[in-house]
Amino acid sequence: MDPFVYLTGDRFPMIRDMGWNQVEEVYTHHDRLLDFDVFIFVTKGSMQVIEGTTEYIINEKEHLFLKRGLHHWGRPETVPGTSWYWVHFNSPVHDYSSYKEHSPLPEIDFFYPDHYAYRFPMPKHGTSPFHRTLENRLQMLVEDFQKPKEHGMVQLSIQVYQLFLELHKSTKEYNRSTRNVGKGATVTGRVMTFLKQHTDEDFDSTKLSSHLNLNYSYVSATFKTQTGLSIIEAHTKLRINKAIDWMRNTSLNVSEISERLGYKNPYYFSRVFKKVIGESPSSYMSNFYRNK
Template sequence: MLSKDLSISLTADRFPLVRDIGKNQTDGTYTHHDRILDFDVFLFVTKGKMQVIEEGTEYFVGEMEYLFLKKGCHHWGRPLTLPGTTWYWIHFNSVVDEHVSYSDHSPMPELDYYFPDQYQYRFVMPKHGTPAFHQTLANRLQRLLEDYGKPRENGMTLISVQVYQLFLELRQAELSRIAKKTAGKPDTVAGRVMEYLTQRTEEDFDSKRLSDYVNLNYSYLSATFKKITGQSIIEAHTKLRMNKAIHLMRSTPLNVSEISERLGYRNPYYFSRVFKKVFGEPPSTYMSHFYKT
């Protein structure tokens, strides 16, 4: 029997909607409620230790540790939570557009400008751990709790946006921690490929030159890059070239034909077709959006 997926995913185009926020402190030994919820839960323990079981997986959440519990899963506990344990909790619903096909890959950092699918991806939250900013997290949660209790216009929306930012920072801190642990290791295949591509935005793609640069077979490079980034090498190179095109539109007086030539496109009409395919409109129209002197 396959184990149930306990991970919680958020999307880049919808912030989670907060249902309620609270703070608890146990007087005696505490047992987590036996329940199945229709919303996700974020817990952060500031004192003591909490015990909770999710679909048979047992967690002990210590001081300055967090835990995400997934909606639709069976949660329960034993009388193992220590007396005096104090924790904050946030109940929230993640919102997904059912008409969007979300990617499991976030846009690569080198792709700076907006693309039509820029927000159509999901990301997994770290399940359990100690955030790098744990010393300030309790204060932030206390301010959220205080704001939650104040009636104000757009109050819950403001709370939800702040919680979303907190979750994003939590995830980024965990990614940074992992990156530090792997520092000093050889560059990943995707990183080497992107290094090559970013240096060659003004020329056509050449698979042989890339293979020679990375010293790996192109078929292997292509499959590995696609697996890691969710897009092909040629797609990434094209987007990088279109990024460069937008940079030239913003920072130079060059016209479409001159930009096309600068980027190594022999035919400005072909460049315009590629640009429209990526951004949904021709470069001449895109240029009209900018404020230029």
């Protein structure tokens, strides 16, 4: 069973319970099988937990996610004085068959409903500079949890979701910098920089390969693995995103936008736009209050 806890872009985790605990003697983690996910953050000391067949030692300022449906327990190895925060929550969905495995690239966001249908794994165990702020953040959340109010659980769940998003981003960046990983991400970043500089022309794989001084097959495969998109799809979406920006903020018409983006003619541009967005440029433009 996949040990990772997943969140999605279209739903927030629903909080069941949360709190803080400290032990004065050697502690043994509960032996249990839960129907909800668990987040643990150790503020002092060291906690030992076994999930499935994997042992984790959660040191001070480290976190661990435990997944629903996986048996976890502990031996009497958690040191006296250890303290931790815990959050019990239900993940938003458990059937991810319709969800994309990659989050949208920030440069080509369209904010349509299917844009949010993606999932991402939370970092199972680790730390980052962000973790230095977690104790205060969690303390405030626990205090809110203990003060019942209208829509309180919804507000609390949204705040925990925001905290998890920040933890996800910070841990990912920290692991990349400390472990010297992320070569693929570097290639992807260079590709995106090139594509953004060439939104006003058709995509040229030879020019990109020469610019990066890398084999195009390698670049293409790496980009696809990192983003879930082909380079051509990303280039097309960048061009359409530029078109949308002009639609929102200028008085340019469809033909003028098409020409500025280097399309052969406005009819071809309209077909591409409709394929990407789902409606024609003129229909899409009618949604905005445009500058005259």
